Amino acid sequence: MSVDKTQVAKIASLARISMGEAELDRMVPELNNILDWVEQLGEVDTANVEPTTAVIANALRLRADVVDADPLTGGNLRERVLANAPDAEHGFFAVPKVIE
């Protein structure tokens, strides 16, 4: 399978990366080279093979249902959560207006 410029533009839009015409033109052959190369995986007979979900067997753990059990990742850290925000107002992350 290969991709054309329209498809690459669609993928870039799905990935929320704005791309100009020149960049799209450059990406098309680069992505196709990679896609052509990974195509060889189709040769492998994978009937009756389960896809990998965990590489090292490990059971998922449960934790006690306690609010803010971990002081590092618990609540009441508003200032620290907002410390790196490009724009914060009134204790919230600020973004451009979404609804007209």
Add this chain to the structure above:
Amino acid sequence: MTDYTELGVAQIRDGVRGGYFTAAEVADAFNAAVAGATSLNAFITPTPDVAVRHAALVDADRAAGKELGAMAGVPIGMKDLFATRGVQTTAASHILEGFVPEYESTVSHNLWSAGAGMLGKLNLDQFAMGSSNETSYFGNVVNPWRRTGSDVALTPGGSSGGSSAAVAARIAPAATGTDTGGSIRQPAAFAGICGIKPTYGRCSRWGTVAFASSLDQAGPMARDVRDCAIMLGAMAGFDAKDSTSLDLPVPDWEGALSADLKGKRVGIPREYRMDGMDPEIEAAWDKGKTMLRDAGAEVVDISLPHTKYALPAYYIIAPAEASSNLARYDGVRYGLRELPEGAGLQDMYAATRAAGFGDEVKRRVLIGTYVLSAGFYDAYYTQAQKVRTLIARDFAEAWSECDIILAPTTPSAAFPLGEKSDDPLAMYLNDVFAVPASLAGLPAMSVPCGLNGQGLPLGLQIIGRELDEQGVLNAGLAIEARAGFDARPEKWWG
């Protein structure tokens, strides 16, 4: 007077513990070495004050008669992929430039608890995506090694290129690395140092900038096998904050080091012998077999039939996970925001990510988005995960015939900066020998075994069973003891 920059992890720790010198003296010496090697561009953010502060804590503990940790007084370089509280953490990207974490990664926290100090944040390929340290927003790292009689700048490997260059140039006795598909082992090989990626789950991923979560593992890079064993012990351990962290005790890897391989079987995978292989790499591999045989091991031929499919499977799985992980960089919560005049929220996302990500990161996010998109998911992603199962099965079957596997680390020695940067596929092939162990989650290490005809170091790779870091380190030690690798780059940098 001792030149402290000549000392490794064990020597510094023992010297500080024994009171032969202070952590402060060591930190000062390495801080000066870092300041005197800016032309390597190994560090994005040097933190001499942090190193001095960490050293003072260790010296105060010693004065108070407290027991000192496994890394007591050892100043290290920290790959700039680990979140460090109060110190800029960039992942070598523009999108995270200026990001100052409010928290500490578990791995770095463990190292500081063990008495290590931080010389600074090391350069890397952007988001750890690259094999030559040429995708960093903060410029290329230059390998301290040069070909004999040449001043052509060579790559230190990637993605942990700042780490490998810093250790090889002796401006840090050791450094952290991360390995997703060879990012510890390949740079270690290119710089003539040791590096080990442990079993997936040994080191917590909490606070490490995520690239491909099912593959990412932290590990140490240092001048010798013992130093790697010590530092890995300090980095590893169960962490409830990482759902894939292994809830197992950390073995005393340093204490159990032994270069006696009697009774061990070393597998040589025939599929790693590729057409057109560099004869010097092949010769190094043969030399490795002889060394392990001399250490008492039996060498056997094995087969890992799906080897050739590992790299293409990796280049579906890793970008797929990356496209998902990197969705968080949206210009809202941290990092860069690009807000063109009159732009709405969606435009802001797209403009931020366009300005903040480099070309290789964009390429991988696009590939990942494509292989996960409706209609292509099964053909690409599911098929790659099935091939991954077969690759892991190849290893599982091999373990009935051998205890460890010996292979080259890389298909070549370090190459000139710029040589492969225009050809993503040629760059990807650097990791052909490293990726299979990553896909199977196995511990694997690179140790230097000698110089090629151009005077550049070559590495040998040892792959072990899951959780058998000891077996890997011991085989590494056996090679190290016999290779007698004491070559070092002649100082040209300033």
